[in-house]
Amino acid sequence: MHLPTLFAFGYYVSLFIRNTLRNFFYFIAKHATFIYFLILEGICLALLFNFNDYQRSSFFSSSNRVCASVYSISNSITQYFGLRTENLRLSEENIKLSNKIDQLQQQLASITDTLSRKLVIDNDRYFVYTSGNVINRTINRSRNFLTADVGKKSGISDNMIVVDESGVIGMVTATSEHFCTILPIINNASRLSAKIKKSGFHGQIVWNEVSYRQAIMEDVPEHASVAVGDSVVTSGSSSYYPENLYIGKISEVEMDRNGGFYRLTIDLAVDYNSVSQVKFIRNKRADEQRALEEGQQ
């Protein structure tokens, strides 16, 4: 091929590329607003669909430093409004505790030499960390969260179980130095295995997304004996939740739409609107159990 043909060919190729690029930039310029709109919505949807990763990164959640300190200032003002009821509750708890001490001392005296073996095992398996304050809560969304004022510095870690004296509250999902976020039962992402205390039948607790005082217990088989007023407790089959933590009472019994299972409405023991002082529990052997179970699969 001789040189002039090659130059001519090169010239036409460069013209073609230039025109294509120009058309491309015209297109971008013409639809700039719409493209910008798509980019912004893309960012939002990416955040939305990576919900779990997002929860883990404490930068974006309310346990990050700025958000948490704003909430803790606001809480330090609003907590004065609840002091009266809080005092009443504390003094009630004091009475209950001192009664319990008496009772336990009597028991201890009677069985000093043969301490119940179960008690020893339980103490060995679970840590209880006391005293955390809930400084922020939402109860009127589908995905509700609580924020508490204790974090990594106080030994709080992911997947710790949160309770107060009335029952189970939820699980820790994100921690920062001084704060943690709690996923309560009243969140549509929450799943919790439970059993009916009297008959021992197992089921799953999910939220009904209507009232923050109620949840639904699913997957209880048809032949189970169920009655309104029965207590529902954690089943202990999850590696994180200890057994026999109180969840609530059955308030309504109906059959599942597909048949074969009950759909039980539970009145939750915890009032998420007023929950304030909470305790954190960690299963020391959860990791060991998980590793073993995953190895089996």
Add this chain to the structure above:
Amino acid sequence: MTNTQNLIRIALIFIVSIVAQLLIFNNLQFLGFVNPYIYVLIVMTLPLGASTGTIMTIGFLAGLIIDMFCDTPGMHAGSMVLVGFLRQYILKFIALHNDYTLDAMPDIRTYDTAWYLKYATLMVAVHHITLFSLEQFDTLFFWPTLLRIILSILFTLIFIVLIQMLVPIGSKGKRM
């Protein structure tokens, strides 16, 4: 298009709406599940002449801040961006008022009440429907969700009007 007075106004509305939303309106619970989201005001009161890009950026930032405090990834930001984008079409649809100027910031006193109520209802409805659909994302609880949407729109509108009765946040703008 925007003068210094408007810029100060926009900044104040941005900050005050977000603080009020987080510390006051997120703690109001009507009937246990209705929550007014008054921070839509940020996008609603931007000057009529503001470009859609600017509106979307401001809406996105406001939504993101609310998201960080509420642990709702991208929900508020997404619905604010959509409202920002649709604002031009909503304004076209209900027709601009006869004596509008580009730097007018619409509130209930700027033009007549009927015009503003039409505008506010459409904006709030778009925002709430997007927000609650993103939050729910399945059809399992369709009727309760619809009830929540309608009641929330109603309460948000009531609060928006009440706020504007107390504080004149808009401006008529200067004739050019």
